[in-house]
Amino acid sequence: MNRLANYLPILDWGRRYSRATLTNDMVAAVIVTIMLIPQSLAYAMLAGLPAEIGLYASILPLVAYAAFGTSRTLAVGPVAVVSLMTASAIGEIAAQGTPAYLAAAMLLAFLSGAMLIAMGAFRLGFVANFLSHPVISGFITASGLLIAAGQLKYVLGIEAGGHTLPQIVRGLAASIGSVNLPTLGLGASVLAFLYFVRMRLKRVLVALGLSARLADIATKAGPVAAVAATILAVPAFNLDARGVVLVGAIPQGLPVPTLPAFDLALIRILAVPALLISLIGFVESVSVAQTLAAKRRQRIVPDQELIGLGAANIASAVSSGYPVTGGFARSVVNFDAGAETPAAGIYTAIGIALATLFLTPLLANLPQATLAATIIVAVLSLVNIAVIRRVWTYSKVDFSAMAATILGTLFFGVETGVVMGVVLSLLLHLHRTSRPHMAVVGQMPGTEHFRNVDRHQVETSPHILSVRVDESLYFANARYLEDRIAALIAERPELKHVVLMCSAVNMIDASALESLDEINHRLKDAGITLHLSEVKGPVMDRLKRSHFLEDLTGEVFLSQYGAMCRLGPPAT
Amino acid sequence: MNRLANYLPILDWGRRYSRATLTNDMVAAVIVTIMLIPQSLAYAMLAGLPAEIGLYASILPLVAYAAFGTSRTLAVGPVAVVSLMTASAIGEIAAQGTPAYLAAAMLLAFLSGAMLIAMGAFRLGFVANFLSHPVISGFITASGLLIAAGQLKYVLGIEAGGHTLPQIVRGLAASIGSVNLPTLGLGASVLAFLYFVRMRLKRVLVALGLSARLADIATKAGPVAAVAATILAVPAFNLDARGVVLVGAIPQGLPVPTLPAFDLALIRILAVPALLISLIGFVESVSVAQTLAAKRRQRIVPDQELIGLGAANIASAVSSGYPVTGGFARSVVNFDAGAETPAAGIYTAIGIALATLFLTPLLANLPQATLAATIIVAVLSLVNIAVIRRVWTYSKVDFSAMAATILGTLFFGVETGVVMGVVLSLLLHLHRTSRPHMAVVGQMPGTEHFRNVDRHQVETSPHILSVRVDESLYFANARYLEDRIAALIAERPELKHVVLMCSAVNMIDASALESLDEINHRLKDAGITLHLSEVKGPVMDRLKRSHFLEDLTGEVFLSQYGAMCRLGPPAT
Structure with missing residues (x-):
């Protein structure tokens, strides 16, 4: 009734x-x-x-x-x-x-x-x-x-x-x-x-x-x-x-x-x-x-x-x-x-x-x-x-x-x-989300916080690049992510580790997964290890259904701070 | 050259x-x-x-x-x-x-x-x-x-x-x-x-x-x-x-x-x-x-x-x-x-x-x-x-x-x-982002953290509804936001305040602004005050260019905890 x-x-x-x-x-x-x-x-x-x-x-x-x-x-x-x-x-x-x-x-x-x-x-x-x-x-x-x-x-x-x-x-x-x-x-x-x-x-x-x-x-x-x-x-x-x-x-x-x-x-x-x-x-x-x-x-x-x-x-x-x-x-x-x-x-x-x-x-x-x-x-x-x-x-x-x-x-x-x-x-919406805000981050001295290197006085290491992506990763920005990472590593000859900080990533679709896979392989070819940090629960559940985590050259860290502790303290 | x-x-x-x-x-x-x-x-x-x-x-x-x-x-x-x-x-x-x-x-x-x-x-x-x-x-x-x-x-x-x-x-x-x-x-x-x-x-x-x-x-x-x-x-x-x-x-x-x-x-x-x-x-x-x-x-x-x-x-x-x-x-x-x-x-x-x-x-x-x-x-x-x-x-x-x-x-x-x-x-992408994850949140006892009421033992008040939106607000989900808020308030006759927690909102476009305006007016007609909390800097800068903040019946709080302190302690 x-x-x-x-x-x-x-x-x-x-x-x-x-x-x-x-x-x-x-x-x-x-x-x-x-x-x-x-x-x-x-x-x-x-x-x-x-x-x-x-x-x-x-x-x-x-x-x-x-x-x-x-x-x-x-x-x-x-x-x-x-x-x-x-x-x-x-x-x-x-x-x-x-x-x-x-x-x-x-x-x-x-x-x-x-x-x-x-x-x-x-x-x-x-x-x-x-x-x-x-x-x-x-x-x-x-x-x-x-x-x-x-x-x-x-x-x-x-x-x-x-x-x-x-x-x-x-x-x-x-x-x-x-x-x-x-x-x-x-x-x-x-x-x-x-x-x-x-x-x-x-x-x-x-x-x-x-x-x-x-x-x-x-x-x-x-x-x-x-x-x-x-x-x-x-x-x-x-x-x-x-x-x-x-x-x-x-x-x-x-x-x-x-x-x-x-x-x-x-x-x-x-x-x-x-x-x-x-x-x-x-x-x-x-x-x-x-x-x-x-x-x-x-x-x-x-x-x-x-x-x-x-x-x-x-x-x-x-x-x-x-x-x-x-x-x-x-x-x-x-x-x-x-x-x-x-x-x-x-x-x-x-x-x-x-x-x-x-x-x-x-x-x-x-x-x-x-x-x-x-x-x-x-x-x-x-x-x-x-x-x-x-x-x-x-x-x-x-x-x-x-x-x-x-x-x-x-x-x-x-x-x-x-x-x-x-x-x-x-078109304009896709254009807008296809170039999400991405910040290279460093550690705020004396804290466990990581902020944009362009806006704050932070500590970084020449061997480690930490990047925060402020958008869910999906097909419209997957390729942009590849381009940006490629550009960032091309500028840094001493690089050994890349950490993607995923605190603002609510979703990763199959296109973005392919791109992450691709980034992982390309970094591997260049002798660089890829890590993730602060991946949300539902996103992690989905990643577990793929081969990505097995192929990943680096680790998934619960926090960005944990990643830095493990990969080496920043050189001030 | x-x-x-x-x-x-x-x-x-x-x-x-x-x-x-x-x-x-x-x-x-x-x-x-x-x-x-x-x-x-x-x-x-x-x-x-x-x-x-x-x-x-x-x-x-x-x-x-x-x-x-x-x-x-x-x-x-x-x-x-x-x-x-x-x-x-x-x-x-x-x-x-x-x-x-x-x-x-x-x-x-x-x-x-x-x-x-x-x-x-x-x-x-x-x-x-x-x-x-x-x-x-x-x-x-x-x-x-x-x-x-x-x-x-x-x-x-x-x-x-x-x-x-x-x-x-x-x-x-x-x-x-x-x-x-x-x-x-x-x-x-x-x-x-x-x-x-x-x-x-x-x-x-x-x-x-x-x-x-x-x-x-x-x-x-x-x-x-x-x-x-x-x-x-x-x-x-x-x-x-x-x-x-x-x-x-x-x-x-x-x-x-x-x-x-x-x-x-x-x-x-x-x-x-x-x-x-x-x-x-x-x-x-x-x-x-x-x-x-x-x-x-x-x-x-x-x-x-x-x-x-x-x-x-x-x-x-x-x-x-x-x-x-x-x-x-x-x-x-x-x-x-x-x-x-x-x-x-x-x-x-x-x-x-x-x-x-x-x-x-x-x-x-x-x-x-x-x-x-x-x-x-x-x-x-x-x-x-x-x-x-x-x-x-x-x-x-x-x-x-x-x-x-x-x-x-x-x-x-x-x-x-x-x-x-x-x-x-x-179409599938729009469909996906048109129904973003939204959680009614409450205070974790003894902390300043607010989490989903469906997943955690939290404290709430019948007069205050706190909603966290896990997506940028733009035209594809603007109307969904209106619908959800309308549905949530229809279930709660004692409601006096709605707080939108915007920690995961990276952008608010003109459509979403109209929707927020509309929600504000509708809540006002129903005798409910609308507040925002944890609005990011760039989003706030843009909101300041509109009349929304002047028309808003409530306030914009720096933190969700600040909002709850001001609007009244939760009744356990």
């Missing part, structure tokens, strides 16, 4: 569900639903999909996550970055508005879901560690800029396209002459309103005497107000006839469950984008979930989260949706509004389902410019210059991985950007 | 060249030349190229390496594994025997040379560290098997092809009916002879009273004897008419210097194979060079080696050659025969040039089966089962990377095999 609950967390919290929890979850669900309706429509537009697809992706996935996810408060659904990645992945394959485009989006969600579940089942969540913080935040910032730039065409009322910054700028520049002024007026007004709501409204409301929590909730309803106001403005000012593009008729009713079409050629094309979407979505979602869980001393289980998000994506795929993940803003709203269990997600799903059934006729008059403005204001919070500056100050190495990600994303597209960042950060 | 000599080592050893050195170098050169002639012809055949190309690749490249390389005794030229990789890279592009095939081989050598020089100039030699010892030795073993299997067709006198083991086996099986018996008889005799020479001759000669060194040199001349004997056998037994395929007429004369044709589309196809050839060639060559240098307490400079090998490959490209690198067997022969400076390589080049001018007419009657037998006996020494067994015993993780390389190479070809091995070993 307990074991099953590990894989189906709903069995755990569902058994202890009380009336008080029900009330709290319901309140949170109502607030999240109000926030989610315009977001769903807007992000579907961003993904190049019809508006209703955003709503579909906000129903079943929430239920699936509620059953399988481990976060109590994560709110799943369409999010900006994943929508952008969807548009980028499918944009080359099919034309927007065609059935093939939607079919590809469903397939993408299915692949992403299957990959997430597989990673969860095989405990491969660590693959997400490839994405370092600088790469992720660089990618999110660049995506925010790309999304904002891409939405400008809707605010200007012009036709343009492109998946990279140069393409988008070129597209906008080419059509800038045909700006539709009523659209621009409407779009700019909504932008200004939403910006005011985001930056000032809360303070104004608090000053007017509202409680901080209510003021906060009112702020989150800003986009809904903009949607309602502009829907009413369209017939009032006859904006439709003046060239303002509307969302248009949205099919009323719930999505019909259906499997995506499995086209092998298409699967091959979508595999890499699906993997990147899965990883980025997972990393973002887990970090939100973990932050919220910690506030209530709850726990999330990353491997089970993979299964929860995977189930959500499969659910999205079979209900005509597209890739989803945990959203930052809406999860925080859900948490702040008092949600206690994933049941809040189920109630939100019911809310969205009701909206899909009854509110969609009202949305036909919604201007696209309103949605675009919603997106722009939302994604500008993704652009985080402070982080960029912080990373620059802290580490130039990390900064270069971040810069590569940002420039790659802006100029070559989202997939190339992420891959460039990941590859560069791996 | 001294600086220039770093880049042109010939300026260093050339100035001190004496008559005694000249004699030693000349003797070594003669022996290596005798060994190199059949090898050059055989490896060219293995690469799918006309026999003379092997000779061409053994002239100018040796001179170029002598000028730029840092090893005193490395013998450069065509080698088995690189020849196999060349055949695999070009096999899909052009048909053997066509001018396009040769042009592609020259271009491949040029690209490989340019990449090696670029890596040397930008000090990117560390990229070779991607190739762990298990991957390299797995690859060499699998290549040896592939090469031997691929040469069987010449010994059997049948037509067959293929670049992977299944292809080769299928090809042999299809034509096994048309075996040419005279060819098989000749091939089997040469195989038996060479095998005897390799395994027994030295002992027999020593027993007959020869010095060990002379016996050794005689052993190396085995292939030359086989070549001479079978050339004479062809007219004697009229083998040509009986269906024994001969090398045929070899153009007499030196190669005409010429640039390879630079075809952009071809460059794009050959770029990845050229990179792999460069890296494999470099790793093999450097390890030979280093082993030999150490025996005389000399030094090689890996970055300059890249330039030396790069120059050799460019030289090969402009003299109608194909990719070359330092060969293991011939370098050992060169060393043992007493070569003292790279001038021995120049004399060898002169020897091969003379052979190309005057001996080539004699080679027309050389049976291909002889060369194939030479190759088979030579490459079987590459197959190293002992290493496979050793890695299996030592580490299952390393073994799995090796097994992937071997199976990938045999079943999908050389490029796929290497790439599979490299990717898997990187």
